[in-house]
Amino acid sequence: MKRLLLPLLLSSGCATTSALSTDWLTKEQLTWDASKYPDDAAVVLYRADRTLLETIGNDSSEVLRHEAIAIQKEGGFDVAEVRIPFNTRQQLIVLKARVLQPDGTVREVQARDVLVDTNGKGERDTQAKFFRFPDLRIGSIVEYVWVVRTPWVIGADDQDTLGPWPVREYEFELTGSRQLVFETIEYNSQQPIDVTTMNDGRHRLRFSLKDLPPREPEQWMPHWTFTEPRWAWRILGYKASSLITNNWFRTWPDIVESFGRRAWTDRTLFSGLKDRPDFSRCTDARCKVDVATNWVREKTTTVGVDSNREIDLAEAWKSGKASARERAMILRWVLAEAGVEAQFAFTTAGLSRQTAQSFPEWDQFNRLHVWVPAQPSIPRPIAIELEAEYCKAGQLSPQVQGQNAFVFWFTGGTVGSGESHGEWTRLDGEEAVGNVERFTHHARLDESGTLFDDVEHRGEGEASEPLQRTKQNTHGREFTRLFDNIAGQISALTHHDKERWLECDRLTGRCGKAWSVRAPRYAVKDGKSWLVPLTALHSLYETFDASTRKHDLHIRAGAGVVEESFELDAPPGFHVAQLPDTLNESGPGVSVRIVAERTKTGVRLSRRVSLSPGAYSKETYGRVRATFGHFQALRNTLLQFDPD
Amino acid sequence: MRTPPTSPELNVETHRYALTLDAEGNGEGTFRIEATGDNATPYKGRALFGTGKLERWAREHLWLHRSDVRQARFEEQRDFAASTIVTGDFGARRVFARGLGAASLIRLADILDGWLPALYADRTTPFAWRWLATTDLEFALTLPDNVTVSALPENVTITSPIGEYSLTWTRSGQVITATRHFRRTRRVIEPAQFAEAAAFREKVATAELNAVVLRFGGVR
Numbered sequence: 001m002k003r004l005l006l007p008l009l010l011s012s013g014c015a016t017t018s019a020l021s022t023d024w025l026t027k028e029q030l031t032w033d034a035s036k037y038p039d040d041a042a043v044v045l046y047r048a049d050r051t052l053l054e055t056i057g058n059d060s061s062e063v064l065r066h067e068a069i070a071i072q073k074e075g076g077f078d079v080a081e082v083r084i085p086f087n088t089r090q091q092l093i094v095l096k097a098r099v100l101q102p103d104g105t106v107r108e109v110q111a112r113d114v115l116v117d118t119n120g121k122g123e124r125d126t127q128a129k130f131f132r133f134p135d136l137r138i139g140s141i142v143e144y145v146w147v148v149r150t151p152w153v154i155g156a157d158d159q160d161t162l163g164p165w166p167v168r169e170y171e172f173e174l175t176g177s178r179q180l181v182f183e184t185i186e187y188n189s190q191q192p193i194d195v196t197t198m199n200d201g202r203h204r205l206r207f208s209l210k211d212l213p214p215r216e217p218e219q220w221m222p223h224w225t226f227t228e229p230r231w232a233w234r235i236l237g238y239k240a241s242s243l244i245t246n247n248w249f250r251t252w253p254d255i256v257e258s259f260g261r262r263a264w265t266d267r268t269l270f271s272g273l274k275d276r277p278d279f280s281r282c283t284d285a286r287c288k289v290d291v292a293t294n295w296v297r298e299k300t301t302t303v304g305v306d307s308n309r310e311i312d313l314a315e316a317w318k319s320g321k322a323s324a325r326e327r328a329m330i331l332r333w334v335l336a337e338a339g340v341e342a343q344f345a346f347t348t349a350g351l352s353r354q355t356a357q358s359f360p361e362w363d364q365f366n367r368l369h370v371w372v373p374a375q376p377s378i379p380r381p382i383a384i385e386l387e388a389e390y391c392k393a394g395q396l397s398p399q400v401q402g403q404n405a406f407v408f409w410f411t412g413g414t415v416g417s418g419e420s421h422g423e424w425t426r427l428d429g430e431e432a433v434g435n436v437e438r439f440t441h442h443a444r445l446d447e448s449g450t451l452f453d454d455v456e457h458r459g460e461g462e463a464s465e466p467l468q469r470t471k472q473n474t475h476g477r478e479f480t481r482l483f484d485n486i487a488g489q490i491s492a493l494t495h496h497d498k499e500r501w502l503e504c505d506r507l508t509g510r511c512g513k514a515w516s517v518r519a520p521r522y523a524v525k526d527g528k529s530w531l532v533p534l535t536a537l538h539s540l541y542e543t544f545d546a547s548t549r550k551h552d553l554h555i556r557a558g559a560g561v562v563e564e565s566f567e568l569d570a571p572p573g574f575h576v577a578q579l580p581d582t583l584n585e586s587g588p589g590v591s592v593r594i595v596a597e598r599t600k601t602g603v604r605l606s607r608r609v610s611l612s613p614g615a616y617s618k619e620t621y622g623r624v625r626a627t628f629g630h631f632q633a634l635r636n637t638l639l640q641f642d643p644d
Numbered sequence: 645m646r647t648p649p650t651s652p653e654l655n656v657e658t659h660r661y662a663l664t665l666d667a668e669g670n671g672e673g674t675f676r677i678e679a680t681g682d683n684a685t686p687y688k689g690r691a692l693f694g695t696g697k698l699e700r701w702a703r704e705h706l707w708l709h710r711s712d713v714r715q716a717r718f719e720e721q722r723d724f725a726a727s728t729i730v731t732g733d734f735g736a737r738r739v740f741a742r743g744l745g746a747a748s749l750i751r752l753a754d755i756l757d758g759w760l761p762a763l764y765a766d767r768t769t770p771f772a773w774r775w776l777a778t779t780d781l782e783f784a785l786t787l788p789d790n791v792t793v794s795a796l797p798e799n800v801t802i803t804s805p806i807g808e809y810s811l812t813w814t815r816s817g818q819v820i821t822a823t824r825h826f827r828r829t830r831r832v833i834e835p836a837q838f839a840e841a842a843a844f845r846e847k848v849a850t851a852e853l854n855a856v857v858l859r860f861g862g863v864r
Contacts, residue, residue: 041694073694216697477766484762491753492762492849524749524855526794531749531857533741547712547735578744629737636669638743 018147041075044167053176061154068143080133094147102139158232167212174205181236185359189229222554225354255360257420264410272314284377293393324387345371347405390509396429433509435462435560444569451522458512467511494519530641537635549621559613569601574641576603587627588620655681655777664786669740677730682775687728707757711736753852760845763838771833781824797854804844
């Protein structure tokens with residue numbers, strides 16, 4: 001990332017003024033009661049997001065951000081850097097910033113303090129300017145206002161997160177020409193959006209909030225869109241006259257039209273991509289779908305690439321790394337070229353953000369699939385997931401299985417014309433390989449109480465991905481060092497060896513590793529008996545350790561199954577005195593099974609825990625934790641081996 | 645001219661945990677952490693930094709596994725005070741291994757963070773502590789009334805050029821207390837001394853694997 005000093009930005013960028021108010025806040029607005037925020041490093045005293053849409057004369061939009069943050073502790077110094085995102089066709093027309101020190105002095109930020117990031121140069125690339133507040137102290141207040149002008153009318157927007165700090169006052173305001181027809185939605189709030197018509201006929205929408213608490217992260221906490229009060233708006237249409245209204249973002253097909261038009265008609269996107277799948281053995285569409293899907297999966301990987309990245313497709317292809325969106329665009333294109341009717345299906349991964357199907361909005365989508373409608377040799381539609389590496393055509397990962405998806409297609413075929421069409425459907429595909437972790441132990445205890453344990457750890461589906469990444473990134477001594485922690489969870493005396501990888505394949509979603517441990521003094525002699533801990537079992541450290549819960553549980557990543565089997569041979573001449581009880585217990589989103597049985601030489605213990613993806617109210621947390629605790633508790637159980 | 649080396653006596657971190665356990669090995673209690681010198685730096689830093697998540701932060705600083713801090717607070721100290729003190733209330737789960745019969749087991753190795761690094765024979769670079777320091781833990785466990793305790797493990801003192809370690813056990817009624825002490829006496833351990841360091845660590849690990857056997861009376 002390259003940052004350049006841009007000394008003339010303020011003088012040149014601020015030559016134009018904004019029609020939005022950019023006045024500093026008053027002294028009263030900048031006074032706060034620190035005792036209300038005893039352990040917060042910073043408090044947002046005020047934040048405003050204002051948008052002005054102008055259609056008289058030149059079409060334009062102005063977006064303003066005004067924020068004042070009080071720094072209470074050193075952790076609040078992070079607010080020193082402010083980022084202003086915009087692309088090369090937009091203009092920063094106002095940037096005001098000042099620091100109010102605890103002693104009452106006020107210092108405005110000078111042009112020399114402004115940095116520019118020139119990373120993105122394309123029309124759709126997001127550029128950003130940064131500036132850094134100087135000389136911050138405990139008790140300082142930073143205040144800034146920026147306005148970005150866009151030379152067209154922005155058609156939709158939604159609220160960004162208010163961040164982790166408590167917010168004392170938040171205001172949103174949208175002002176638009178009377179020709180524009182809006183629709184708004186608010187989430188997680190009972191505060192109504194106030195709509196007024198101004199004297200000049202323009203419409204103004206306002207939304208204000210007070211005293212929002214800080215965000216406190218928890219394991220499996222909901223995405224912030226589920227918890228923070230927020231707004232979204234879009235323009236439904238433009239009134240060309242009192243009789244005629246041109247639709248803009250009225251319907252879902254309108255929302256995806258821009259993307260659809262590019263993906264269907266812009267040949268330049270694909271012109272550099274010379275490779276094609278080998279369809280020579282295919283005689284029907286179904287075969288072509290499978291061949292093309294496997295071709296994309298084999299030639300590219302999504303590991304480390306943002307799902308919705310969209311760079312030059314030939315460049316992505318050449319690098320061997322492509323986003324799910326890039327993969328989908330390439331796959332649909334080559335299928336269409338091969339005469340297979342192929343469309344797109346947009347969806348939102350389960351619980352990845354709050355959505356409203358009643359409010360068409362582009363930002364709700366974060367997963368793009370190729371959708372192959374029914375046609376000769378394909379009796380039922382096929383959804384092709386391109387995010388998970390292990391999904392074949394028609395298989396869906398748990399993140400998208402059962403989600404509502406918007407299937408759309410474009411008709412017309414030439415640049416500048418055509419129309420998008422679409423309908424909602426439910427993604428019901430073949431289950432992909434599940435997210436399962438399996439631990440298998442073959443262990444024995446010798447006469448001195450030393451444990452010898454041969455262990456295999458296999459991951460399937462999502463659980464195979466971290467193993468695959470580790471395999472790719474660790475070699476030689478680094479690999480054997482991975483097992484230090486595993487051995488260390490048994491005791492500092494435990495040694496490991498015979499570390500090796502088992503079969504790993506990203507396309508089938510399977511990977512595993514194996515090792516052996518020797519743990520001296522593992523068992524404790526108690527009279528004539530051995531007391532045998534079970535600390536050789538896998539530790540799911542910190543899962544549901546917290547005794548209380550502030551948010552609902554949203555189990556998404558990490559949902560799946562952990563299975564463990566532990567076969568332990570007793571020292572010669574000993575047998576297990578008592579077995580743990582068999583247990584089958586279920587709670588909200590979690591089920592646990594424990595089975596213990598005697599073997600000819602000792603004991604076999606099996607335990608299994610299953611976490612189902614879903615949203616569970618915080619009131620159920622105690623039951624979830626208690627049920628899961630049974631799985632954990634087995635590791636803390638003590639077996640007793642008595643002499644025969 | 646060089647900055648004079650600091651000493652283990654100037655950088656001391658002392659934790660005191662007091663837990664009252666139930667029959668399942670779960671407990672509630674209090675903690676107190678006092679740190680001086682370089683060991684106080686992370687605590688002072690947090691006091692100045694502040695993120696609104698003090699309990700979560702405190703939990704990460706306890707040496708006891710599976711603990712959950714309910715409440716934490718910094719004790720008021722004057723500027724440039726010799727020590728920083730954090731106190732609070734906490735809970736812990738599964739402090740002892742629960743037997744299926746009458747016997748259960750407490751081993752410090754199963755529930756406490758280790759203090760000594762693992763130094764492997766294939767390592768070729770020296771190991772360096774950032775400073776010399778002393779760490780102390782006093783861990784008092786109040787057991788349920790129906791529990792009797794086997795003989796406590798023998799007290800141990802282990803000295804080596806790497807450091808000095810001791811572990812003592814005491815009992816008063818239903819309260820057993822483990823006191824663990826480690827004084828780093830050498831800041832840099834050269835590869836040639838790894839075997840010596842490993843031997844020291846092994847003795848310490850052996851001491852922490854010595855068990856207290858608990859026997860439950862009555863119906864469990």
